[in-house]
């Protein structure tokens with residue numbers, strides 16, 4: 160695996176090193192030693208997968224509030240997505256910055272997302288499978304979100320927006336912390 164620090168502080172784009180032969184290829188997708196060498200977590204308590212039927216569908220953006228904030232290792236194992244992350248951490252040099260990258264079964268890329276960063280994606284093809292290794296247990300009472308069209312994100316979604324869940328349409332407008340709140344966060 161090749162680890163590249165990505166734009167949002169603490170995020171990493173991990174490129175595969177496939178071993179190819181006449182049958183196809185084999186690529187490692189996780190290694191405790193390599194992750195530890197890059198200061199990344201090595202214990203993911205939940206592994207999840209989502210299937211998205213239609214291109215244009217948007218899931219997210221989601222995050223869990225403390226003490227259930229999650230680190231995620233996200234990959235698209237079938238089809239392609241535009242993966243989008245947004246930095247919610249007032250003390251981060253990239254606070255309130257948005258960054259996106261295409262993940263696909265073809266490119267085999269993975270995105271490591273640190274705690275305090277919201278995550279979402281748009282399916283760029285039909286029949287998309289997205290894989291998650293997650294460092295914290297699912298805690299629905301701590302589930303939070305930002306609407307995909309919140310102006311704070313300033314995301315140009317590549318496809319006309321198809322399906323978005325009722326829940327993802329119901330997130331409140333995201334409000335940045337005012338300076339005095341930032342010092343308390």
Ligand SMILES: Cc1cn([C@H]2C[C@H](O)[C@@H](COP(=O)(O)OP(=O)(O)O[C@H]3O[C@H](C)C(=O)[C@H](O)[C@H]3O)O2)c(=O)[nH]c1=O
Pocket residue numbers: 207209218219220221278279280291297324
């Ligand atoms: C996340 C999660 C969900 N669920 C249940 C809750 C709902 O009944 C159903 C669908 O959940 P949700 O609509 O939150 O699924 P997504 O919209 O794909 O959300 C996920 O995709 C965005 C982009 C993310 O970054 C998160 O990892 C995750 O929130 O699965 C569980 O049982 N366990 C879980 O860990």
